[in-house]
Amino acid sequence: QKEVEQDPGPLSVPEGAIVSLNCTYSNSAFQYFMWYRQYSRKGPELLMYTYSSGNKEDGRFTAQVDKSSKYISLFIRDSQPSDSATYLCAMSGNNQGGKLIFGQGTELSVKP
Amino acid sequence: EAGVAQSPRYKIIEKRQSVAFWCNPISGHATLYWYQQILGQGPKLLIQFQNNGVVDDSQLPKDRFSAERLKGVDSTLKIQPAKLEDSAVYLCASSPGQGSEQYFGPGTRLTVT
Numbered sequence: 397q398k399e400v401e402q403d404p405g406p407l408s409v410p411e412g413a414i415v416s417l418n419c420t421y422s423n424s425a426f427q428y429f430m431w432y433r434q435y436s437r438k439g440p441e442l443l444m445y446t447y448s449s450g451n452k453e454d455g456r457f458t459a460q461v462d463k464s465s466k467y468i469s470l471f472i473r474d475s476q477p478s479d480s481a482t483y484l485c486a487m488s489g490n491n492q493g494g495k496l497i498f499g500q501g502t503e504l505s506v507k508p
Numbered sequence: 509e510a511g512v513a514q515s516p517r518y519k520i521i522e523k524r525q526s527v528a529f530w531c532n533p534i535s536g537h538a539t540l541y542w543y544q545q546i547l548g549q550g551p552k553l554l555i556q557f558q559n560n561g562v563v564d565d566s567q568l569p570k571d572r573f574s575a576e577r578l579k580g581v582d583s584t585l586k587i588q589p590a591k592l593e594d595s596a597v598y599l600c601a602s603s604p605g606q607g608s609e610q611y612f613g614p615g616t617r618l619t620v621t
Contacts, residue, residue, distance in 0.1 A: 400550075402550075430609070430610075439512075439514075439599055439612035439613050439614045439615045441612070442609055442610070442612075445609050493606045493607075494539060494541075494603060494608070494610070495553050495564055496551075496553065498552070500548070500549055500550050501549070
């Protein structure tokens with residue numbers, strides 16, 4: 397079993413839709429949770445950084461962490477074609493010195 | 509603020525040849541990471557530096573991979589000899605300290621034929 401599981405998709409939605417991306421994990425020591433966006437042939441770009449449980453909102457993006465269920469989500473409101481990319485969840489714990497464990501990534505396509 | 513710089517962007521070599529990648533982190537970032545990203549997968553940590561010391565190299569194939577960060581700033585990652593399964597994107601990331609947000613460079617796409 398992988399430490400972090402993420403549905404690879406691909407996920408295709410129409411412009412303006414609400415997108416929900418999810419990851420599950422098995423290591424209860426994870427405390428830092430991140431979402432990265434990666435365009436084709438580019439490096440990952442940090443979108444959201446969350447510590448422990450709760451919600452965080454930034455513009456059209458909302459990150460949710462449910463540590464009791466070992467489940468994290470990223471919601472994208474009013475999705476745009478420019479949101480088409482691969483979304484990677486990543487997480488780390490205090491005992492890991494900053495090492496990130498990534499999910500496989502979900503490929504998202506937003507159609508005009 | 510300049511981001512993480514990497515070179516070259518692309519490299520094609522034959523198996524058993526050697527190759528080196530270079531990374532310059534964001535100014536002032538003490539922690540530097542090298543990740544390997546195989547097509548269709550998430551990045552996997554190869555090695556982590558704190559200033560010029562190695563923090564974690566547990567997943568670095570030390571028989572063929574080596575890395576250094578001599579002056580605590582830029583870093584090089586070397587593969588010698590390369591194998592077909594080393595074909596991947598090699599990403600460098602930096603952060604102000606361990607546990608902080610990590611910022612990635614554009615990566616070096618390596619193809620081994």
